Amino acid sequence: MNLQNRMASDVATLQWVGGTNGYLQMIDQTLLPMEFREIECHDVETVWEAIKKLRVRGAPAIGIAAAYGVVIALQTGTGSERPDFDQRLTEAATYLAESRPTAVNLFWALDRLQNLAASLPTLSNAEMHARLLDEARRIEQEDLEMCHKIGEVGAELLSKGDGVLTHCNAGGLATSGGGTALAVFFEAARQGKEIHVYADETRPLLQGARLTTWELMRRSIPVTLITDSMAGWVMQEQKIQAVVTGADRIAANGDSANKIGTYSVALLASLHDIPFYIAAPSSTFDLSLTSGSQIPIEERLPEEITHGFGTQTAPVGVDVYNPAFDVTPAKYISGIITERGLIQPVTTEEVARVLSIDQD
Numbered sequence: 152m153n154l155q156n157r158m159a160s161d162v163a164t165l166q167w168v169g170g171t172n173g174y175l176q177m178i179d180q181t182l183l184p185m186e187f188r189e190i191e192c193h194d195v196e197t198v199w200e201a202i203k204k205l206r207v208r209g210a211p212a213i214g215i216a217a218a219y220g221v222v223i224a225l226q227t228g229t230g231s232e233r234p235d236f237d238q239r240l241t242e243a244a245t246y247l248a249e250s251r252p253t254a255v256n257l258f259w260a261l262d263r264l265q266n267l268a269a270s271l272p273t274l275s276n277a278e279m280h281a282r283l284l285d286e287a288r289r290i291e292q293e294d295l296e297m298c299h300k301i302g303e304v305g306a307e308l309l310s311k312g313d314g315v316l317t318h319c320n321a322g323g324l325a326t327s328g329g330g331t332a333l334a335v336f337f338e339a340a341r342q343g344k345e346i347h348v349y350a351d352e353t354r355p356l357l358q359g360a361r362l363t364t365w366e367l368m369r370r371s372i373p374v375t376l377i378t379d380s381m382a383g384w385v386m387q388e389q390k391i392q393a394v395v396t397g398a399d400r401i402a403a404n405g406d407s408a409n410k411i412g413t414y415s416v417a418l419l420a421s422l423h424d425i426p427f428y429i430a431a432p433s434s435t436f437d438l439s440l441t442s443g444s445q446i447p448i449e450e451r452l453p454e455e456i457t458h459g460f461g462t463q464t465a466p467v468g469v470d471v472y473n474p475a476f477d478v479t480p481a482k483y484i485s486g487i488i489t490e491r492g493l494i495q496p497v498t499t500e501e502v503a504r505v506l507s508i509d510q511d
Contacts (some may be wrong), residue, residue, distance in 0.1 A: 162187075164212055164324050167219055167288065171280045172226055175219040179206045180324055184365040195224035195243055202250040202257070205356065209325020210399045210435050211294045214256030217247045218287035221264050225280050236276040240268055240283075252447045253408055253476050255400040255437045260290055291327045297432040298328030300490035305335030305395065305430050308486070308493075311344045313392040316382060316420075318351045319410035320362040321397025321430060331397045331430040333366060335488065340372050348374045349385055353410060355455045355473070379412050386423040394420045395488075398431040405481030405497035406443025407431075414477040417484065426485035433489055433506050441499075443478035451475050 165177035168191075175192040181204065182188050190206065192198045198220035201207050207216045224243030229236040244261040251257060267286050268279055309315065315336065322333030329337050339346050348367055353359035360376055367374040377385060385391055394416060398407040407413075407429045420427040440446060453471030457463065465471075486495035491508045494501050 162189075164327060165207060165216055165219075167222075167284070167291075171222065171277075171284050175216065175223065177201065177207050177216065178324065180208060180362060181206055183324075183361050192220070192223065195220050195246065198223060199247055199250050202247070208358070209321065209330075209397070210254040210256040211297075211326040211331070211432060212324070213251065213254045214260035214434065215287070215291045215294060215327055217250075217257050218260040218264055218290050220247050221261065222280070222284045222287055225283065229276050229280075231276070233272065233274075233276060233279070236279060237268060240265065251449055253399050253449045256432075256434050259434050260287075263290065294326055294432065294434075295328040297434075297490040298323075298326050298330055298334045301331050301430050301432065301488055302329060302334030302338035304490070304493055305332075305428065305488040306338035306342055306344070308426070308428060308488070309335070309339045309344055309346055309393060312346070313339075313344070314347045314349060314390045316349045316351070316385070316391045316394045316416065317363060318359060318379075318382075318394075318396045318413050318416050319353045320358040320366070322363060322366040324362050324366060325397065330366075331432065331488075332395045333363070335395050335428075335430055336367070336372060337370060340370065346372070348372060349382075349391060350374055350376050351379045351382060351412065351416070352376060353412060354379050355459055357460075358410065379415075382416055383419045383423075386419055386425055391420075391423075391425055394425060394427045395430055396428075398429045398435050398487075399476060400440075400446050401429070401431060401436045401487065401502075402440040402443045402446060403436070403438045403502060404442050404499045405484060405487060405494065405502050406446070406478055407481075407484060407487070408443060408446045408448070408476045408478045411474055411477050414479045417479040421483050427479075427483060428486050428488055429479075429484055430488040433491055436502070436506060438503075438506075443480065446476075446478055448477070449475040 322330035350359045350363045400408045457465040481497040484497045
């Protein structure tokens with residue numbers, strides 16, 4: 152389908168179609184911005200592949216996709232007895248957990264469904280299946296609401312006319328709503344603050360160039376694309392007044408894992424006395440980890456660097472190191488924007504305090 156025909160409308164990153172025997176539909180983000188195509192996931196293997204190959208990406212969206220993946224897996228092979236159903240649930244969750252190791256929302260969503268099933272052992276297979284679908288839908292709805300609240304909290308940190316840098320894509324394509332970092336920009340624009348966004352291209356898969364600019368242009372928010380290596384110079388030219396990125400996993404002390412290159416941006420922001428903010432929902436925190444040194448870092452295929460988008464750009468046989476994420480220490484983070492409020496300063500104590508705030 153021609154992309155230009157969809158530019159004016161908001162399209163759900165992913166959505167469940169039908170009842171317990173339905174399927175998951177999502178945008179194939181590997182094809183953007185040149186082609187808009189939605190794919191249908193009718194089996195758990197297709198969901199696993201979509202997560203692994205980044206057809207769906209962004210920590211919140213990965214968690215939602217995995218939750219619906221469990222529902223799909225339970226459409227078959229559950230037998231007639233509840234123990235058979237529970238065994239299939241465990242197998243599906245274990246399988247989906249292997250798709251990507253860094254984004255904590257993946258494991259959070261899978262644990263949430265497994266814990267729900269464990270708390271209701273007397274339900275029939277059909278009843279439990281329906282409850283799990285309801286829970287997956289609840290995870291999606293909660294994410295939508297969290298995106299809106301993150302936008303409201305974060306927009307207060309920006310002033311009229313600010314230039315703001317972001318790295319990778321933490322927008323609607325990474326969530327079920329308006330995103331995390333991009334939700335801040337959307338809300339600031341709605342408030343008339345007339346911000347200008349600078350988007351790093353985000354090597355090697357160019358999520359900033361392909362996805363972030365696409366989302367911002369659809370919302371008519373001024374955006375300038377720069378290469379990753381230009382960030383320091385643009386800061387030196389005083390075009391940037393704040394940096395806002397997303398995160399895929401945040402340790403108890405505030406150390407934050409995000410797309411590779413984020414650490415470099417944080418160091419540059421610190422050197423230029425520019426505030427560096429992380430925007431992420433409470434589900435992205437992994438309080439079982441005391442620091443970022445414990446966050447597992449996914450390493451991806453060398454072909455993403457040597458043959459980017461099918462074109463060879465390096466000698467055959469060259470050694471390649473391709474970590475997908477890096478970790479920004481809390482000392483370089485000015486604040487973490489969450490749906491529960493702003494974590495500032497970023498310390499273990501303040502993380503615990505803000506995350507304990509009741510949102511009901």
